[in-house]
Amino acid sequence: MKNVAVLGATGSIGGNTLDVIARHPQRFRASVLTAHRQVEALVALCAQHRPALAVIADPSLETELSRRLVAAGVRCEVASGHAALTAAAAGGLCDTVVAAIVGAAGLESTLAAARAGKHLLLANKESIVMAGPLLLEAVATGGGALIPVDSEHNAIFQCLPGGRPELRGSGVRRLILTASGGPFRGRTRAELADITPDQACKHPNWVMGRKISVDSATLMNKGLEVIEAHHLFGAPAEAIDVVVHPQSLVHSMVEYVDGSVLAQLGNPDMRTAIAHALAWPERVESGVASLDLAACAPLQFESPDLNTFRCLALAFQALRAGGDAPAVLNAANEIAVEAFLAGALPFLSIADVVEAVLAELPAQAVVDVETLCERDRTAREAARRILRNAC
Numbered sequence: 001m002k003n004v005a006v007l008g009a010t011g012s013i014g015g016n017t018l019d020v021i022a023r024h025p026q027r028f029r030a031s032v033l034t035a036h037r038q039v040e041a042l043v044a045l046c047a048q049h050r051p052a053l054a055v056i057a058d059p060s061l062e063t064e065l066s067r068r069l070v071a072a073g074v075r076c077e078v079a080s081g082h083a084a085l086t087a088a089a090a091g092g093l094c095d096t097v098v099a100a101i102v103g104a105a106g107l108e109s110t111l112a113a114a115r116a117g118k119h120l121l122l123a124n125k126e127s128i129v130m131a132g133p134l135l136l137e138a139v140a141t142g143g144g145a146l147i148p149v150d151s152e153h154n155a156i157f158q159c160l161p162g163g164r165p166e167l168r169g170s171g172v173r174r175l176i177l178t179a180s181g182g183p184f185r186g187r188t189r190a191e192l193a194d195i196t197p198d199q200a201c202k203h204p205n206w207v208m209g210r211k212i213s214v215d216s217a218t219l220m221n222k223g224l225e226v227i228e229a230h231h232l233f234g235a236p237a238e239a240i241d242v243v244v245h246p247q248s249l250v251h252s253m254v255e256y257v258d259g260s261v262l263a264q265l266g267n268p269d270m271r272t273a274i275a276h277a278l279a280w281p282e283r284v285e286s287g288v289a290s291l292d293l294a295a296c297a298p299l300q301f302e303s304p305d306l307n308t309f310r311c312l313a314l315a316f317q318a319l320r321a322g323g324d325a326p327a328v329l330n331a332a333n334e335i336a337v338e339a340f341l342a343g344a345l346p347f348l349s350i351a352d353v354v355e356a357v358l359a360e361l362p363a364q365a366v367v368d369v370e371t372l373c374e375r376d377r378t379a380r381e382a383a384r385r386i387l388r389n390a391c
């Protein structure tokens with residue numbers, strides 16, 4: 001029996017994870033559930049999954065959470081605040097942690113799970129983008145495992161020999177990340193000027209949280225994933241390619257030196273990657289329908305348009321700059337996306353804000369988590385100032 005902490009249980013990945021867990025009550029138990037502020041949703045999940053501990057990140061909501069759990073007849077421990085979240089990720093109530101908080105807010109708990117030697121199922125790509133080397137070091141010293149849940153990286157993991165997350169010596173020539181192209185594939189810059197948040201969040205193939213949906217529309221999501229792949233698999237920027245594949249059935253590929261290209265396919269449903277990561281190295285049923293290739297044909301592939309979707313080019317730039325540049329890119333992007341979702345920034349200006357912050361804060365070496373978090377704060381302040389000046 002695996003005891004699973006689902007960090008970000010009320011989100012899209014959290015919900016899909018709980019769906020898979022509920023299919024296998026003999027194998028998995030959701031022992032810890034956490035949320036940011038969604039008390040009602042968290043209580044409903046607790047009533048269904050009966051965890052040992054529920055954590056609400058916003059401390060002002062702890063009393064309300066306790067009261068509502070009692071009213072719902074749910075008996076479990078209750079805690080609140082970021083320290084409680086981190087303690088839960090590292091604590092004895094779980095052996096497996098699904099890191100499914102969105103954004104840099106997930107960094108601390110992800111690192112804590114890694115240091116504690118948990119089986120870490122990583123959806124929170126922002127934490128590895130920000131702190132790749134530190135996270136990998138924490139996994140190594142903690143002695144646990146890191147299994148990618150992001151569908152592209154999970155696909156690559158499945159296409160590598162024996163799921164070995166290390167390219168050196170394995171005959172790999174390059175990693176090919178597929179991108180759906182998002183809702184605005186094929187559009188010109190002029191056609192993107194008046195995009196609204198709701199249009200940007202309407203992804204053609206996946207239902208996801210709003211932040212990652214906007215990232216998918218700008219292709220920043222693919223940019224973050226290129227950096228994620230670099231860290232997870234030790235691949236240099238030159239060995240990572242992106243190809244647009246609108247059907248989202250080929251979740252990514254690995255090319256070997258003999259010309260073989262291995263791909264992982266499946267319907268676009270995150271439960272496949274989640275079930276793979278939860279059961280690894282075994283396989284369990286996920287609830288995902290069988291793939292009907294004939295009904296999906298033809299499969300298309302095309303090059304990304306880096307002039308229209310500049311965020312992808314900026315991510316490659318940050319990866320090549322190295323050091324803390326990816327953390328700066330991520331912080332600026334989080335602020336810009338927040339402003340776009342609030343209706344305070346045009347869609348095309350997200351890339352402008354990221355570019356300006358990267359220019360203002362040249363890459364520095366990553367020393368430790370404290371300096372990295374300080375850099376994250378500085379980049380957020382720079383992005384907010386640029387936003388204020390632009391309005």
Ligand code: NAD
Nearest residue numbers: 008009010011012013036057101102105123124125208209
């Ligand atoms: P979401 O917005 O649906 O859910 C986010 C979860 O994090 C919620 O439970 C929320 O309560 C919690 N949260 C948000 N801010 C928090 C904070 N400050 N402190 C504590 N908890 C907080 O997001 P999602 O789509 O599920 O994505 C989660 C992560 O997984 C992201 O990093 C995303 O990039 C990654 N991911 C998502 C998908 C997908 O299909 N949704 C696919 C691949 C990777």
Ligand code: MG
Nearest residue numbers: 150151152225
């Ligand atoms: Mg992905």
